[in-house]
Amino acid sequence: xxxxxxxxxxxxxxxxxxxxxxxxxxxxxxxxxxxxxxxxxxxxxxxxxxxxxxxxxxxxxxxxxxxxxxxxxxxxxxxxxxxxxxxxxxxxxxxxxxxxxxxxxxxxxxxxxxxxxxxxxxxxxxxxxxxxxxxxxxxxxxxxxxxxxxxxxxxxxxxxxxxxxxxxxxxxxxxxxxxxxxxxxxxxxxxxxxxxxxxxxxxxxxxxxxxxxxxxxxxxxxxxxxxxxxxxxxx
Amino acid sequence: xxxxxxxxxxxxxxxxxxxxxxxxxxxxxxxxxxxxxxxxxxxxxxxxxxxxxxxxxxxxxxxxxxxxxxxxxxxxxxxxxxxxxxxxxxxxxxxxxxxxxxxxxxxxxxxxxxxxxxxxxxxxxxxxxxxxxxxxxxxxxxxxxxxxxxxxxxxxxxxxxxxxxxxxxxxxxxxxxxxxxxxxxxxxxxxxxxxxxxxxxxxxxxxxxxxxxxxxxxxxxxxxxxxxxxxxxxxxxxxxxxxxxxxxxxxxxxxxxxxxxxxxxxxxxxxxxxxxxxxxxxxxxxxxxx
Numbered sequence: 001x002x003x004x005x006x007x008x009x010x011x012x013x014x015x016x017x018x019x020x021x022x023x024x025x026x027x028x029x030x031x032x033x034x035x036x037x038x039x040x041x042x043x044x045x046x047x048x049x050x051x052x053x054x055x056x057x058x059x060x061x062x063x064x065x066x067x068x069x070x071x072x073x074x075x076x077x078x079x080x081x082x083x084x085x086x087x088x089x090x091x092x093x094x095x096x097x098x099x100x101x102x103x104x105x106x107x108x109x110x111x112x113x114x115x116x117x118x119x120x121x122x123x124x125x126x127x128x129x130x131x132x133x134x135x136x137x138x139x140x141x142x143x144x145x146x147x148x149x150x151x152x153x154x155x156x157x158x159x160x161x162x163x164x165x166x167x168x169x170x171x172x173x174x175x176x177x178x179x180x181x182x183x184x185x186x187x188x189x190x191x192x193x194x195x196x197x198x199x200x201x202x203x204x205x206x207x208x209x210x211x212x213x214x215x216x217x218x219x220x221x222x223x224x225x226x227x228x229x230x231x232x233x234x235x
Numbered sequence: 236x237x238x239x240x241x242x243x244x245x246x247x248x249x250x251x252x253x254x255x256x257x258x259x260x261x262x263x264x265x266x267x268x269x270x271x272x273x274x275x276x277x278x279x280x281x282x283x284x285x286x287x288x289x290x291x292x293x294x295x296x297x298x299x300x301x302x303x304x305x306x307x308x309x310x311x312x313x314x315x316x317x318x319x320x321x322x323x324x325x326x327x328x329x330x331x332x333x334x335x336x337x338x339x340x341x342x343x344x345x346x347x348x349x350x351x352x353x354x355x356x357x358x359x360x361x362x363x364x365x366x367x368x369x370x371x372x373x374x375x376x377x378x379x380x381x382x383x384x385x386x387x388x389x390x391x392x393x394x395x396x397x398x399x400x401x402x403x404x405x406x407x408x409x410x411x412x413x414x415x416x417x418x419x420x421x422x423x424x425x426x427x428x429x430x431x432x433x434x435x436x437x438x439x440x441x442x443x444x445x446x447x448x449x450x451x452x453x454x455x456x457x458x459x460x461x462x463x464x465x466x467x468x469x470x471x472x473x474x475x476x477x478x479x480x481x482x483x484x485x486x487x488x489x490x491x492x493x494x495x496x497x498x499x500x501x502x503x504x505x506x507x508x509x510x511x512x513x514x515x516x517x518x519x520x521x522x523x524x525x
Contacts, residue, residue: 022330022331024304024328024330025308025330025332028304028305028306028308028330029308057355057357057358058353058354058355058358059352059355091355130431130433130455132356132401132402132431132432133236134357134401134456135236135239135279135432135456135516136239136279136516137236161237161516161517163309165332165357165401166357167356167357183236184236185236206308207308207310207332208308208309209274209308209309212308213308
């Protein structure tokens with residue numbers, strides 16, 4: 001359990017600022033569902049938050065290097081270990097994995113075992129696939145996945161469209177963590193994963209219209225549901 | 236994979252405009268009102284283009300981008316007059332998900348690489364405004380289609396992809412705003428030459444033009460303006476939400492820039508594309524205000 005700076009305050013999320021990605025759209029989505037979210041790269045703020053969101057765009061190697069330089073690798077692992085909701089979006093999801101093959105080999109946060117690989121054509125027809133994959137794709141429950149009645153896909157219908165922008169995708173070693181799959185051309189890939197308090201998605205819920213906002217709402221409900229225990233103790 | 240319908244909003248100062256061949260601008264109303272409507276109707280992305288910034292060396296779009304990105308939860312690309320890494324950063328900081336560059340990229344192609352490295356390839360969209368030469372080849376133009384560059388379009392498209400751009404918007408200046416349909420040959424050749432997604436722009440006069448550029452033209456996405464704008468203008472809308480004058484625009488048939496344009500709505504367009512065998516993201520039933 002993470003410690004909270006102000007136990008009686010409304011639940012507060014942080015959006016980890018490590019110099020990449022559109023943090024503002026993530027904050028706008030949080031605001032739209034009434035979730036207070038601070039954009040910060042501060043270790044203490046991250047460790048004391050009720051939920052930690054790791055967004056991201058750009059190159060994997062550079063992103064990891066920045067996290068290392070900012071001394072955020074261990075704090076993020078601590079957040080994961082402490083049971084605090086930890087949410088990775090797009091590159092953020094990829095950073096949770098063991099390693100990526102983007103521009104060489106780079107080690108990730110290794111919260112979830114498995115590599116991040118580039119879209120590859122499984123057979124000839126897919127040679128026409130454009131990379132990056134840009135656009136809307138359906139998300140479907142993975143066969144061995146936890147139920148979508150859990151946060152943060154509660155209220156999302158199987159087959160709902162979400163917005164994607166990526167050239168690489170995560171390949172979790174353990175099938176049980178795959179929360180949803182999506183297709184690009186002939187390729188089926190893991191579009192979100194979940195293990196306990198760790199959730200990550202390759203799509204951008206903050207840019208996926210009303211259904212995407214539902215994901216944020218579910219995150220907000222989840223941490224609000226968690227927070228009152230602390231509140232009661234202090235009332 | 237699904238195709239994307241991207242309303243293209245050409246903006247001059249505080250107003251939405253539409254021209255023919257990127258010139259002869261006509262005031263249509265408030266960009267944000269149109270953007271909101273398109274979001275609710277199931278637009279897949281939005282594209283804001285400042286049509287005068289490039290000429291006057293300024294960018295008055297940022298505040299509008301900021302407001303829009305707070306309220307509209309689909310990707311927003313912004314372009315027009317972005318000249319440097321600093322301009323691009325400002326656009327992204329204001330809340331844009333992508334930026335579209337043209338003039339600056341042609342003058343300094345290295346900007347594409349620098350920007351893609353710094354902000355990620357998928358953030359950088361390069362716009363090509365193409366005009367056909369008498370010999371049938373295509374030349375890239377800059378400054379909202381006013382100035383020629385001598386740059387041949389297909390070689391330039393390949394170079395753009397090599398430099399790390401995430402997408403290309405290809406606009407036919409000859410067709411832009413005319414309703415004569417997209418330049419299918421231009422679009423198809425660019426799309427086949429580059430490994431990145433290509434957005435077709437300029438010329439849609441009807442639903443079937445859009446379907447054609449996605450099938451025969453091999454575009455991955457379509458940017459449309461007149462087709463959608465003129466449909467919206469025919470709708471009954473709240474008083475005071477009209478163009479700058481505040482006058483209701485309902486039934487103002489005179490607003491068609493060309494009799495060739497048969498206006499349509501996004502849901503209607505997508506229904507037809509689905510019937511033509513193209514996958515579209517369908518907006519949630521009764522798309523709601525958030």
